[in-house]
Amino acid sequence: MLRRVHGPAVLLLVLMFSGCGLEAQAPELAGEPVRAEVETPLPLYEFTWSQNNIPTYMGASANQFCALNRMTGRFQGGGEYIHASISKGSWFLGGGSLQEGVGASARCSRVADSQYSDEYVWDETKSTPTPMAFSSGSACVLTFISGNFDGADAWVRAYVASGRWWLEGSRANKQLEVRARCINNLSFMTTEYSWNQNDGQPILLGSFVGLSCGFTFMQGNFKGGGESVQIYPAGVDWYLGGDSQQNDVAAKARCFPVPWSLSASASLPQGG
Numbered sequence: 001m002l003r004r005v006h007g008p009a010v011l012l013l014v015l016m017f018s019g020c021g022l023e024a025q026a027p028e029l030a031g032e033p034v035r036a037e038v039e040t041p042l043p044l045y046e047f048t049w050s051q052n053n054i055p056t057y058m059g060a061s062a063n064q065f066c067a068l069n070r071m072t073g074r075f076q077g078g079g080e081y082i083h084a085s086i087s088k089g090s091w092f093l094g095g096g097s098l099q100e101g102v103g104a105s106a107r108c109s110r111v112a113d114s115q116y117s118d119e120y121v122w123d124e125t126k127s128t129p130t131p132m133a134f135s136s137g138s139a140c141v142l143t144f145i146s147g148n149f150d151g152a153d154a155w156v157r158a159y160v161a162s163g164r165w166w167l168e169g170s171r172a173n174k175q176l177e178v179r180a181r182c183i184n185n186l187s188f189m190t191t192e193y194s195w196n197q198n199d200g201q202p203i204l205l206g207s208f209v210g211l212s213c214g215f216t217f218m219q220g221n222f223k224g225g226g227e228s229v230q231i232y233p234a235g236v237d238w239y240l241g242g243d244s245q246q247n248d249v250a251a252k253a254r255c256f257p258v259p260w261s262l263s264a265s266a267s268l269p270q271g272g
Helices: 008-016
Strands: 034-039 046-050 056-060 065-074 076-087 090-096 103-109 120-123 130-134 139-148 150-161 164-169 177-183 193-196 203-207 211-221 223-234 237-243 250-257 263-268
Touching: 046 056, 046 065, 046 090, 056 103, 065 076, 065 139, 065 177, 065 211, 076 103, 076 177, 090 103, 120 130, 120 164, 130 177, 139 150, 139 164, 139 211, 139 250, 150 177, 164 177, 193 203, 193 237, 203 211, 203 250, 211 223, 211 237, 223 250, 237 250
Parallel strands: none
Antiparallel strands: 034 263, 046 103, 056 090, 065 103, 065 223, 076 090, 076 139, 120 177, 130 164, 139 177, 150 164, 150 211, 193 250, 203 237, 211 250, 223 237
């Protein structure tokens, strides 16, 4: 599913790009997925997936990078996962669940193929963190999250130490697995911003103009639809926030510079 941006963000885009329509034309046709022409900067568009649905197509993998922007649902083991993946030259958002309420969202940005890495993997069979890109000029964000998220000792992260990026999770017999991709040749990346359910309000990440953001850390007791963490645009800025009816739900995120593409096309799932 493809979500439109509403409210002040749309007003700003109208002022910045006068004369450009902001509606995603999505005719409801049976059969093959339909293509929608979207006239707004691509990083603002939210692709969504929820359990019991087919993976959501997010566009060709060529010159495009996609990262998770939302996690929700009951994560009780290896049967629950969310994934922004590449298959046969295309990006997809999907997952799996033996529980209820599992869902995700992702956003994509224009990035050269040579600028982003293959997917790095860590799981609890590994006794050490997985090394990824050197930290200078790169940013790494999560693309896959799975496992038994039942409290403060259930967490996964991509982090910087000793001049490079690393990927790991807690080793607490939680069936945890996490994957990430790195974007290279960047002029900068933002500091790491943190949110937890006790903050009471979302955390400002920065202006959404020319930036895209992704998760670098996920933690907590995800027991259903009442638990969610998301990165989202509001007004003219990116925010990190969430909800929880349980305990210890928290996340971290970083943002990185991307070119804005005014005319972007996206293929919607069957039925729009």
